[in-house]
Amino acid sequence: MNKIIVVNGPNLNLLGEREQSQYGSMNYKQLKENCEAEAKKIGLEIEFFQSNVEGEIVNVIQESRKKYDGMIINAAGFTHTSVAIRDALDILKKPVIELHISNIYKREEFRKKSLISDVVTGGIFGLGTEGYILAIIRLHKMLQDENK
Numbered sequence: 188m189n190k191i192i193v194v195n196g197p198n199l200n201l202l203g204e205r206e207q208s209q210y211g212s213m214n215y216k217q218l219k220e221n222c223e224a225e226a227k228k229i230g231l232e233i234e235f236f237q238s239n240v241e242g243e244i245v246n247v248i249q250e251s252r253k254k255y256d257g258m259i260i261n262a263a264g265f266t267h268t269s270v271a272i273r274d275a276l277d278i279l280k281k282p283v284i285e286l287h288i289s290n291i292y293k294r295e296e297f298r299k300k301s302l303i304s305d306v307v308t309g310g311i312f313g314l315g316t317e318g319y320i321l322a323i324i325r326l327h328k329m330l331q332d333e334n335k
Contacts, residue, residue: 194248194262241271
């Protein structure tokens with residue numbers, strides 16, 4: 188069974204409480220439960236991690252090289268600022284899907300630049316929290332194809 192990690196950056200712990208027009212009303216616990224149910228349905232082992240601290244995210248990405256087969260990352264605000272997270276993802280050498288609940292390309296100018304897009308396998312933007320489910324399904328398919 189493949190094992191993946193979903194890494195969430197700053198302020199995602201406040202889903203459902205903040206900017207519902209951008210991020211919807213689902214809270215982080217509900218999001219995690221929905222993702223765990225989908226992963227179980229398709230036979231994928233999944234773990235979640237969330238931090239508001241850049242260095243903690245870098246550490247988890249580095250540790251993921253030996254623990255997980257793939258990653259979904261919503262680096263949130265660090266998407267636009269963190270060379271350290273970008274470098275850690277580049278070192279990972281596993282399938283990685285970049286995910287954003289809102290469409291970063293339809294928001295403020297500073298959000299339109301992702302420092303991590305060029306080192307990840309693919310991206311999902313602007314599809315709400317359902318983007319997580321789509322990312323899980325796609326990452327599972329990618330891992331199946333690589334294991335054949």
